[in-house]
Amino acid sequence: MNITRFIARRIAFGSGKSFSGFILKIAAVAVGLSMCVMIVTNALVSGFQEEVSRKLFGFMGHIQISSFDGNRSFEDLSPINIKQDFYPSLDTVTGISRIQVYARKPGIVTTDTDFEGIVLKGIDHNFDWSFFEQYLVDGRALELGGEKKANEVLISRTTANRLGLKVGDKMTIRFLQKPPRARRPEIVGIYNTGLEEYDEVYALYDIRNIRKLNDWEEDEVGGFEVFLDDVRDLDQMSEDVYYRYVPHDLLSRNLKEINPNVFEWLALQDINEWVILVLLTMIAIINMITALLILILDRTNMIGILKALGANNWQVRKIFLYNAAIIIGLGLLLGNALGLGLCWLQQTFEFIRLPEDSYYISVAPIKLNWITIVLLNLATMGVCLLALMIPSILVTRIKPITAIRFR
Amino acid sequence: MIQATNIKKSYGELAVLKGVDVNINKGEIVSIVGASGAGKSTLLHILGTLDRSDSGDLQIADTLINALNDKQLSAFRNKHIGFVFQFHHLLPEFTAIENVCIPAYINGTNEKEAQTRAKELLTFLGLKDRMTHKPNQLSGGEQQRVAVARALINQPDVVLADEPSGNLDSDTSQELHELFFELRKQYEQTFVIVTHNKELAEMSDRQLVMKDGLIV
Ligand SMILES: Nc1ncnc2c1ncn2[C@@H]1O[C@H](COP(=O)(O)OP(=O)(O)O)[C@@H](O)[C@H]1O
Ligand SMILES: [Mg+2]
Numbered sequence: 001m002n003i004t005r006f007i008a009r010r011i012a013f014g015s016g017k018s019f020s021g022f023i024l025k026i027a028a029v030a031v032g033l034s035m036c037v038m039i040v041t042n043a044l045v046s047g048f049q050e051e052v053s054r055k056l057f058g059f060m061g062h063i064q065i066s067s068f069d070g071n072r073s074f075e076d077l078s079p080i081n082i083k084q085d086f087y088p089s090l091d092t093v094t095g096i097s098r099i100q101v102y103a104r105k106p107g108i109v110t111t112d113t114d115f116e117g118i119v120l121k122g123i124d125h126n127f128d129w130s131f132f133e134q135y136l137v138d139g140r141a142l143e144l145g146g147e148k149k150a151n152e153v154l155i156s157r158t159t160a161n162r163l164g165l166k167v168g169d170k171m172t173i174r175f176l177q178k179p180p181r182a183r184r185p186e187i188v189g190i191y192n193t194g195l196e197e198y199d200e201v202y203a204l205y206d207i208r209n210i211r212k213l214n215d216w217e218e219d220e221v222g223g224f225e226v227f228l229d230d231v232r233d234l235d236q237m238s239e240d241v242y243y244r245y246v247p248h249d250l251l252s253r254n255l256k257e258i259n260p261n262v263f264e265w266l267a268l269q270d271i272n273e274w275v276i277l278v279l280l281t282m283i284a285i286i287n288m289i290t291a292l293l294i295l296i297l298d299r300t301n302m303i304g305i306l307k308a309l310g311a312n313n314w315q316v317r318k319i320f321l322y323n324a325a326i327i328i329g330l331g332l333l334l335g336n337a338l339g340l341g342l343c344w345l346q347q348t349f350e351f352i353r354l355p356e357d358s359y360y361i362s363v364a365p366i367k368l369n370w371i372t373i374v375l376l377n378l379a380t381m382g383v384c385l386l387a388l389m390i391p392s393i394l395v396t397r398i399k400p401i402t403a404i405r406f407r
Numbered sequence: 408m409i410q411a412t413n414i415k416k417s418y419g420e421l422a423v424l425k426g427v428d429v430n431i432n433k434g435e436i437v438s439i440v441g442a443s444g445a446g447k448s449t450l451l452h453i454l455g456t457l458d459r460s461d462s463g464d465l466q467i468a469d470t471l472i473n474a475l476n477d478k479q480l481s482a483f484r485n486k487h488i489g490f491v492f493q494f495h496h497l498l499p500e501f502t503a504i505e506n507v508c509i510p511a512y513i514n515g516t517n518e519k520e521a522q523t524r525a526k527e528l529l530t531f532l533g534l535k536d537r538m539t540h541k542p543n544q545l546s547g548g549e550q551q552r553v554a555v556a557r558a559l560i561n562q563p564d565v566v567l568a569d570e571p572s573g574n575l576d577s578d579t580s581q582e583l584h585e586l587f588f589e590l591r592k593q594y595e596q597t598f599v600i601v602t603h604n605k606e607l608a609e610m611s612d613r614q615l616v617m618k619d620g621l622i623v
Contacts (some may be wrong), residue, residue: 001521010500125420305496308457309510309557310485312478400457404492405448 003315008322011299020294027291028331031380034280036342037334038376042344045273047365049266053231055360056262057255058131059198061225062234063241074119074201076222083219086245090226093245095237097229102128103210103222107173111163118159120173122207122222129146132191132204139167142185142204149208153185156199157192181213194356267276280352281380284388292324296394303395304403317392324388325381343368408433408514408597409454414463423449424460425620431565434589436598440610441617447601448569450617454599455482455567468564485514489558491568497542504529514561521560528556531587531593532546536555548579550609565597572604578591580604592609
């Protein structure tokens with residue numbers, strides 16, 4: 001018979017004195033709330049990171065292939081030929097879902113009263129619209145399948161608002177080159193991804209217009225965008241693409257290399273999460289230490305008797321640690337229920353909203369990582385119990401004769 | 408069984424035991440008598456390894472107690488010594504039979520074996536119908552008999568009792584005392600009993616009289 005379990009289970013919630021019972025319940029609730037907040041924090045932070053990076057990659061592709069000097073300041077200066085060994089066969093490589101062409105050219109949009117610098121991103125009929133269609137707020141996508149260059153443009157809501165333009169309007173774009181040129185395409189659609197830094201810059205345009213403006217050949221492009229199946233393969237796939245598929249005269253870089261800042265900012269959220277986790281664990285531990293001391297002091301008489309009956313210190317300490325584990329376990333149960341419940345509520349009713357211009361997304365997304373949740377539970381239990389080893393030494397100070405002499 | 412020589416114990420300035428010698432033989436029932444404050448309980452606690460003496464040698468069942476560390480001492484106490492106190496000191500959350508089993512569980516005995524022995528003891532002590540009662544559902548005499556069963560569960564070499572009938576009326580005391588002698592007859596059980604009860608003292612094989620920290 002396991003004496004620890006036998007006794008611990010029976011006395012789990014104190015000696016029945018209302019005050020100590022109350023403290024024990026507080027401790028369980030504190031553990032529960034900590035776990036609840038940990039789960040929600042983790043779900044929010046990972047949801048946020050995943051959602052923002054999904055948007056970033058959706059907008060730009062995971063990997064860009066370009067000429068060595070071509071990929072600067074939103075302008076593709078040195079065109080490369082579309083006839084490459086990797087195009088379009090690269091999308092048959094495991095882990096790669098798409099490859100498509102682009103060519104970017106900066107221009108200035110002018111209206112009667114205003115002007116605004118933008119970048120026209122030229123795309124062709126193979127462009128995958130699934131990403132932009134999600135964020136289309138008005139009008140339609142470009143139609144690029146025709147024989148002739150499409151005189152259409154898709155602009156962001158930011159640009160439309162700044163310049164007072166709407167679907168159906170013609171938009172004058174001037175290009176600073178020698179000699180200066182201008183185009184007047186029709187706005188056929190307005191998108192809003194929420195990635196403000198990109199939205200305020202990019203408009204989509206037929207790549208054939210860019211070629212013409214730049215005096216490129218029919219088979220020249222600014223570069224290629226490569227999309228992966230799974231962002232977790234990013235580093236590995238970037239290397240593979242660079243070393244195995246792309247010729248030496250071309251450059252391939254992944255989005256993290258092109259735009260490290262935003263990814264560093266995303267990674268920074270991990271630190272916030274860690275700070276919260278550590279603080280909450282400490283709160284849980286402090287509450288549990290109080291609970292454990294109360295349990296022990298409540299039970300000095302029992303401890304004395306058990307020792308008189310021949311229980312050693314470690315056996316008695318184990319009873320209280322087991323007891324604490326029961327309280328932590330109940331707290332965790334409560335915390336998981338509460339935390340998962342809150343996550344479900346947020347997923348269903350989206351009541352936590354974010355300012356989109358600073359966070360790129362308007363609704364705080366939720367991503368539940370089941371393995372992380374299990375680990376959080378195990379770690380809370382483990383860390384609490386380890387921390388409780390020290391106060392449980394109090395048991396060794398209680399002498400059997402004290403309990404027996406002074407009842 | 409127990410050989411204690413020149414046991415001394417002081418609480419600060421107060422010398423409670425001033426060099427006590429005690430020898431207890433197997434199967435003996437020895438009573439310790441003396442005025443209140445004479446040091447009887449202190450001696451019993453030292454003999455029972457609940458407390459350590461300041462000096463002197465103690466040997467129980469061929470084991471030198473002074474040589475044991477705390478953990479060994481706990482295990483020794485669990486296997487070799489049973490206690491009955493003036494107050495029953497049963498754990499209130501547990502039934503009679505569970506209380507009796509606790510020393511066996513501490514010793515790592517399996518549940519079935521412990522319960523079999525506990526039932527046998529409780530039956531012997533006339534508590535067959537009280538096994539699943541909690542301590543507060545038992546009378547004072549019954550509580551003390553449960554405590555006796557608990558003291559006996561691990562078949563100790565000696566049972567040390569400190570005024571076991573101190574809180575009982577005279578009839579109940581009488582019953583308890585008779586049980587000690589029956590247990591001795593049945594199991595050859597050794598007892599050392601501190602008591603103020605004249606009849607019990609006179610029934611016992613030997614009386615040790617304590618006065619001013621010495622046995623006279
Ligand atoms: N923990 C202690 N601290 C100080 N004095 C004590 C302590 N325990 C017992 N004493 C004293 O030791 C003396 C002997 O006590 P005790 O052994 O209980 O006597 P008895 O059991 O014979 O009545 C008493 O004077 C008592 O007050
Ligand atoms: Mg006494």
